[in-house]
Amino acid sequence: MTTLTEEPAEMPDTESRETAALTRSLVDKLWSYCDVLRDAGVPAIDYVEQLTYLLFLKMMDEQEKKLARKGKPNRVLPVGIDWDTLASKKGEELKKYYEHVLEDLGKRPGTFKLIFLGAQNKIQATGLLERLIKDLIGKTQWSKEGVDVKGDAYEELLSRSASDVKSGAGQYFTPRPLIRAMIDCVQPTPEDTIVDPACGTGGFLLLANEYLRREYPMESLNPDQRNRIIHGQAFHGVELVRGTARLAAMNMLTHGVVPSGNEEIIEVGDALLSEPKVRASLVLANPPFGQKSAITVLGEDGKVVKDEAVYSGRDFWVTTKNKQLNFLQHIAKLMKxxxxxxxxxxxxxxxxxxxxxxxxxxxxxxxxxxxxxxxPTGIFYAGGVKANVLFFDRKRPSETPWTSKLWVYDFRTGENFTLKQRPLRREHLQDFVDCYMPGKPRDERTQTERFKPFSYEELVEREKVNLDITWSPASDENATAQLSAQEIARSIAQDLQSALAQIEAVINELSADN
Incomplete structure (x- = not known):
């Protein structure tokens, strides 16, 4: 398969604003069809999935024509499949040809298989399908839009579909401001192999790619480093749900990361079932929350078989049913x-x-x-989630403990966010990034009201080595006293949501055991 080699250029502020305006215009145009399709019974996440198939076909068709104009004709799509044929058909004939295309490409290797295996046409109304193909996708020259516009537009579509609570898409979507802050702290390099063992729609890999292209302009890199980023050898994701994996693959593709040959940036499967295929110099992840582990097998026919199981076959420190603890062990093991x-x-x-x-x-x-x-709560699409970000490095075996100090930043006390009224933004996390001091020795860090160190000896002496460490910063004690009744009620509601979610997980586990 011929690859795309578009590279984003550094843009002045004026051009950045123009790109943002083009992106918004394109997103509004794409999303305008979502309401129409929702009325026809097509959820937002299914709509984005159908867009994925059609965008891929259109972009590959444009790539073929671009090569032909340069006097380098080369088939990108298989013989007998092309956009012009699809767009020329009407009614039932269009629907049948589209379904034939989905089935045929699902049997092809590499990126075709990742995106199209098990693909189904969810738009049964032929009139709507025809409008989507001819009026929406067909009238836009995606290769002319540039990586920034089409990539950011696709990412924005994923963000909007994640807010569609009924579809459950939010579970695969980590807040992008949080990811950006994490990446700004760990500072990926072109030499890194960046792995996400539960990649969802690919947010961590996508924004790591964004960081690398911003901090390391392509023209400053040697050919090997450039190819590792453009063709994806620097990135590897694993995703259990095939439909989500194809969204991740398309997300990377629209942002200019295209695998060469039959390589796959996104692997479909359960990362906990086997030893990792790729060892990571950098792991960025938000593993799925939930107590019960389950083996899920997806056959070549697209059928799913589930079997409750404990992941006892892996070289883990301890056997447990807790999925997050298993992911933590898996991540520790896959690190170089x-x-x-x-x-x-x-x-x-x-x-x-x-x-x-x-x-x-x-x-x-x-x-x-x-x-x-x-x-704090209120930043994830799952209500009441209380979460943390743990940063750690792997070291060579040693008789003495490698952890000397754990620095804890309290971004929870006195902070209230909601997905709509007060969404988390990157600037909200700037104080944490400043305290983290990326790229500088950690012994130069300074204690603040929100940022405190705890020695190894203090940590292991805590009951059960409990790292659930809290304190009340002085500046927030006064703020807490001035909280309105509404803010207090919101905080109590968030705590109750979190408690109910944990109780529900325990009930589900007990039910499964019985």
Missing amino acids: IDGRAAVVLPDNVLFEGGAGETIRRRLLKEYDVHTLLRL
Whole structure:
């Protein structure tokens, strides 16, 4: 398969504003069809999935024509499949040809298989399908829009579909301001192999790619470094749900990351079932929340088989049913020596006893667990989630513990966010990034009211090595006293939501056991 090699250029502020305006215009145009299709029974996430198929076909068709104009004719799409044929048909004939295209491409290797395996036409109304193909996708020259416009437009579509609570898409969408802050702290380089073992729609890989292209202009890199970014060898994601994996693959594609040959940037499967295929120098992840682990097998025919199981076949420190603890063990194992990790984890990983205590002890001793960001509620699409970001580095075996100090940043006390009225923005996390001091020795860090260090000895002496550390910054004690009744009620409601979610998880686990 011929690859795209578009590269974004550095843009002045005026051009950036123009790009943003073009992106908004394109998103509004694409999203305008969502309301129409929703009335026809097509949820937002299914709409984005159908757009994925059609955008891929249109972009590949444009690539073929671009090569032909340059006197380098080369088939990108298989013989017998092309956009012009699709767009020329009407009614039932169009629907049948479209479904034939989906089925045929699902049998092809590489990126075709990743995006089209198990693909189905969810738009049964032929009139709507024809409008989508001819009026929306067909009238836009996607290759002329540039990487920034079409990539940001696709990402914005994913963001809007994530807000569609009924579709459940939000579980695959980590807030982008949080990801950007995490990436600004760990500072990826062109030499890194960046892995997300639960990649969802690809947010971490996508924004790592954005960071690399901004901080390391393509013309400043050697050919190997440039190819690692453009053709995706620098990135590897694993996603359990095939439909979500295809969204991640398309997200990377529209942002200028295109695998060469039959390589796949996004792997479909359960990362916890087998040893990792790729060792990471940098792990960025937000593993799925939930107590019960399950083996899910997706056959070549697209059928899913689930079987409750404990992940006991892996080289983990301890066997447990807790999915987050298993992901934490998996991440620790897939890291290279001197590798770094920044991982979103729920509160229970910090305080749960038994397996949790064993894992925390091993992690503190064998890894340098150096920073913990306590996150407020109201920033995730799942209500009431209390989460944290844990930063740690893998080190060579040593008789003495590698963790000397764990710096904890309290971004929870006195902070209230909502998805609509007060959404989290990147600037809200700037103080944390400043305290983190990216790229500088950690012994130069300074304690503040929100940022405090705890020694290894203090941590292991805490009951069950509990890392659920809280305190009341002085500046927030006064603020707390002035909280309105509405803010207090909101805080109580968020705590109740979190408690109910944990109770529901326990009930589900007990029901499964019975």
